[in-house]
Amino acid sequence: MAKEASFDIVSQVDMQEVTNAVHQALKEIENRFDFKNSKSEIRQDDKGITLVSDDDFKLKNVVDILESKMVKRGISLRALKYGKVESAAGDTVRQQVELVQGISKEKAKEITKLIKDSKIKVQAQVQGDQVRVVGKQRDDLQAIIALLKKADLDIELQFINFRS
Incomplete structure (x- = not known):
């Protein structure tokens, strides 16, 4: 037989690579001139990633930066599931990004x-x-x-x- x-x-999804991509994206946001005096940030927790920025335009730029770092670290963008953009405290907007596992x-x-x-x-x-x-x-x-x-x-x- x-x-x-x-x-x-x-x-x-390799969570260590996601963490590395988030850290790289945060560094780029800190150093970019167009984000000077901006409330833009990226937070990662067990549920996924939270993106916060001043307005929709800057949030879109934060998403672009994060996605470019994810691709460079070998993480497929298909593993990211975006929630809808909602208003948050202090005239900011927030978006949840879920990491699809399994x-x-x-x-x-x-x-x-x-x-x-x-x-x-x-x-x-x-x-x-x-x-x-x-x-x-x-x-x-x-x-x-x-x-x-x-x-x-x-x-x-x-x-x-x-x-x-």
Whole structure:
């Protein structure tokens, strides 16, 4: 009997890299002339990131700075989910940014349906916030990875624990 190969599909964000990107963005905001005497700041906590600035225009600039730092640190912008802009204390505006960790049940069902519809001889199984794919041939597993990379799923996927 042939040994089965498998891998896991996950959606994870390296929180240390997020912290580093936030610190770099804060340094740039402190040093930029257009943010002089501004109340712009970026706060990170367990729930995500909070952006605060004087007005919508400066908030958009803060978002651009943060996104550029995230990309430089290898964090996909698909992992960021922006809340709506709301007014805050002291004539400022605030926006929450949620970090998407794990694959939701709906996305996991969408991924398994996509795999089953491909007619490639593998089994996909949802395990919490990840999906495990098992097949007898490595080529089939690599075909599934290529299929999922092409698919537009609105979340960043990583393929880990490749075992053969």
